[in-house]
Amino acid sequence: MNPNQSLYDNLGGAEGLRRLVEVFYAKVQLHPQLSPLFPADITPVMEKQFQFLSQFFGGPALFSEQHGHPMMRARHMHVPITPERAEEWLDCMKAALEELGVSEPLRSVLLSRLSGPAHHFVNMPEE
């Protein structure tokens, strides 16, 4: 990990992020608790996630350019997110980072950056 570069660049820029999004959503779609939450056609979600993570990790502000202010918690209000599902989402991300061979400390830094929003998006108590 090069601390003088953005997380986006550390991940390998657009190409690395694209791969991460692909591997992550393949895992989400196989996850018994998470997959039913997503639309049948996951492609638009993947594209928006790519755009959002690009800016979230310090790369080009693609999401805001195309969709305005992220308001990401509000965009998840129609999704029943329990604390357990937030952890499962993060587990899929961890598994994707491992599968892609993203090494420490970058892997942990990325996960801890995502952990804040994931827990912040919880909008329903444990079932």
Ligand code: HEM
């Ligand atoms: C905490 C667990 C999470 C769950 C269960 C979850 C679930 C979902 C679902 C079901 C959608 C699709 C909504 C739809 O198309 O109707 C979605 C969209 C999205 N999620 Fe999440 N999400 C979680 C956390 C996160 C986190 C941590 C981020 C980013 C840091 C994120 C970024 C996005 C983006 C960018 C979209 C597309 C939003 C849009 O359509 O404008 N999500 N999420």
